[in-house]
Amino acid sequence: MIKAGIIGATGYAGAELARILAGHQNVQVIWLGSRSYLGQAYASVYQNMAEIIEQSCLDDNIGELAKQADVVFTATPQGYLASVMKEEYLEQARFIDLSADYRFKDVAVYEQWYQIGHKSPQFMKEAVYGLCELNREAVKQARLVANPGCYTTCSILTAYPLIKEGLIDPDTLIVDAKSGTSGAGRGAKVNNLFCEVNENIKAYGVTSHRHTPEIEEQLGYAAGRPVTISFTPHLVPMNRGILATEYASLKRKPDGSLPTEEEIREVYKQYYAKETFIRVLEPGVYPETRWVEGSNYVDLNFKIDPRTGRIVMIGALDNLVKGAAGQAVQNMNLMFGLPETEGLSMAPLFP
Numbered sequence: 460m461i462k463a464g465i466i467g468a469t470g471y472a473g474a475e476l477a478r479i480l481a482g483h484q485n486v487q488v489i490w491l492g493s494r495s496y497l498g499q500a501y502a503s504v505y506q507n508m509a510e511i512i513e514q515s516c517l518d519d520n521i522g523e524l525a526k527q528a529d530v531v532f533t534a535t536p537q538g539y540l541a542s543v544m545k546e547e548y549l550e551q552a553r554f555i556d557l558s559a560d561y562r563f564k565d566v567a568v569y570e571q572w573y574q575i576g577h578k579s580p581q582f583m584k585e586a587v588y589g590l591c592e593l594n595r596e597a598v599k600q601a602r603l604v605a606n607p608g609c610y611t612t613c614s615i616l617t618a619y620p621l622i623k624e625g626l627i628d629p630d631t632l633i634v635d636a637k638s639g640t641s642g643a644g645r646g647a648k649v650n651n652l653f654c655e656v657n658e659n660i661k662a663y664g665v666t667s668h669r670h671t672p673e674i675e676e677q678l679g680y681a682a683g684r685p686v687t688i689s690f691t692p693h694l695v696p697m698n699r700g701i702l703a704t705e706y707a708s709l710k711r712k713p714d715g716s717l718p719t720e721e722e723i724r725e726v727y728k729q730y731y732a733k734e735t736f737i738r739v740l741e742p743g744v745y746p747e748t749r750w751v752e753g754s755n756y757v758d759l760n761f762k763i764d765p766r767t768g769r770i771v772m773i774g775a776l777d778n779l780v781k782g783a784a785g786q787a788v789q790n791m792n793l794m795f796g797l798p799e800t801e802g803l804s805m806a807p808l809f810p
Contacts, residue, residue, distance in 0.1 A: 461795055464490030464524045467534035469504050469516065471641045472557050475784035476532055477501070481511050483788065483802035485795075488512075489527060492519045525551040530791055533557060534783070542578040549582070549602045553794055555787045561586035561605035562673055572669045588677065589790040590615060591799065592734050598793045606790060607677075609782025610636050610670040610692055613703045615677050616737065616757055617774035620730040622681040626718055627707040627770060629678055629686040636703040637693045639748070642778045656696045668692050699779050700748030705772040709763070720763055723770070727759065735800050736781065736789070746775035753777060753808035755785035777807075 463480060467473040468491040480486045491501050493516040501516055502509045521540075524531055525548040533540045534557045541560040548554070563569045566580040577583070587601040588594055590612060598604060607615070614634045621627045637660070643651050650656075671690045679686045709717050720742070731737040737757045740746065746758035754777060761772045776782050785803055792799050 460487045461485055461530060461791070462487055462489045462528045463530050463532065463791070464488070464492065464528040465532045465534060466490075466492040466519045466521065466524070466539075467557075468501070469493040469496050469645070470534050471645050471779055472783040473532075473534035474505050475779045476534060476787060477505075477508065477512060479780075479784055479788050479802055481508070485797055485801060486791075488514070490517055490524050491515075492517050492524070494519055521548060528552050530555065530794070532787055532791075537573050538575045538578070541580075544579045544582055553602050553604075555589065555604045555606055555790050555794075556586075557606045557783055557787055559605075559608065559669065559673070561603060562588060562607065563676060568672050568676075572672050589786065590677065591786065591789045591793060592616065592731070592737060593619065593677070595793060598790050599796070601794060604787075604790045604794070606783070606787045608670050608673060609642055609701050609776070609778035610638065610668075610690075610703070611673045611677070612782050612786060613701045613757065613774045613776050614670075614674045614690070614705065617703055617705055617759055617772045618678060618707065619681050620726050621707070621723065621770070621772070622678055622686075623730075624726050625710060626723065626726065627709055629682045629688070629707070631706075631708040631769075632678070632686070632688040633706045634674065634688060634690045634703055635693070635705070636690070636701060637695045638701050638778055639697040639699040640694060641699045642701070642782075643694070656694065658696065660693055660695050662691055662693050664692055666691075697748065699777050700752060701774075701776050701778045701782055702746065702748050703774045705774070706769055707772070709768055709770050711768070717763065717765060717768060723761060723763065727761075731759070736803070746773050748775050748777075749807075749809060751775050751777050751781075751807050753780065754805055755781045755789065755803040756807060757781055 496516040586603045586605045587597045589604040589606045727739045740760040757776045
């Protein structure tokens with residue numbers, strides 16, 4: 460059995476990790492860390508875990524946890540893991556961090572966008588960006604995995620094949636994304652109160668959202684050069700889900716014609732046909748968040764607009780599963796040589 464610990468176990472992503480790992484046949488969760496609920500029964504914080512998880516919340520002693528666990532998940536605010544990480548911890552256990560602390564290779568980019576100093580930049584180059592479908596082999600060997608963000612996972616997977624194959628101009632890419640309120644975390648904030656969110660939709664982080672450079676960095680690897688995109692997130696009154704609608708100019712062929720729908724679809728199939736958790740939908744069927752809720756699936760589709768020479772790409776996922784905890788478990792499975800789908804084969808919930 461793999462011994463796992465979770466720091467930040469009572470946030471939404473941490474709770475989703477606890478839920479998924481409770482049903483994982485190869486994992487024993489030995490540590491549920493939470494400063495806010497130290498000593499309290501975990502099931503008293505999340506009553507859905509009554510008679511499923513009987514442990515109480517422990518502290519966030521990473522040093523002690525690394526000695527006891529095979530893998531440590533950190534579902535913590537930005538800056539936490541970077542402030543405590545040491546080489547000795549990585550020698551004792553493998554780490555999967557759900558924050559942005561190790562998602563970038565350039566510490567200056569992290570510090571610019573997150574407005575905090577990075578305390579352990581020496582580990583940034585070693586960390587593997589844990590987007591399983593793109594970095595599978597590197598994840599298998601990693602000691603430290605940087606689990607991608609929810610917006611970024613959806614945005615990158617939706618456009619990646621077309622950028623990699625040179626079918627769209629990445630510098631024309633516009634990502635218009637919507638998220639459920641769980642993406643903002645469990646902390647009490649006025650902007651997330653029911654009366655503030657219900658019957659409303661709003662843009663936020665306009666031109667300044669912290670996931671922008673993460674999307675640009677990963678799509679830049681696909682393009683083979685730096686890219687610049689426009690990314691605008693929106694908050695919508697639902698619990699969970701991400702829907703990303705992306706627009707880009709198609710690159711014309713030498714004869715001046717646009718790629719055909721069949722050619723675009725073939726590229727998506729080439730990249731994703733063997734990916735269990737990515738579903739390229741039938742023509743005319745567009746992703747909806749309700750069809751991926753509670754699951755590790757990503758639904759994708761597209762539509763060419765011959766009038767404008769652009770393509771509209773659409774992706775949907777559950778921000779707490781494939782956008783956070785599910786992807787973290789998928790990474791763990793790869794790191795420990797388990798079937799990638801282990802513990803993640805749950806069908807989406809409906810209604």
